[in-house]
Amino acid sequence: MNKSELVSSMADAAGISKAAAEKTLTGFLDAVTNALSSGDKVTLVGFGTFSVTNRAARQGRNPQTGKAIKIPARTVARFKPGSKLAEAVK
Secondary structure (H helix, E strand, C coil): CCHHHHHHHHHHHHCCCHHHHHHHHHHHHHHHHHHHHCCCCEEECCCEEEEEEEECCEEEECCCCCCEEEECCEEEEEEEECHHHHHHHC
């Protein structure tokens, strides 16, 4: 499912226009992005938790040459599914 399909599904489920559903989705994405950017986490009970985690620097290998390379430390976004979502996917 892509963004436009998600917007259509949201509009149908809520009985609102596609434009209103797209504004709602954009607002949600902006709110989650801003929270994660400031180091907060976003928890939606039953659905899951968006959080930020740090990955340490580590050694890796170039698969073509086999040469060792340094992979720098970085901060990444993470999603952990909630119990209802995990159960629905089973």
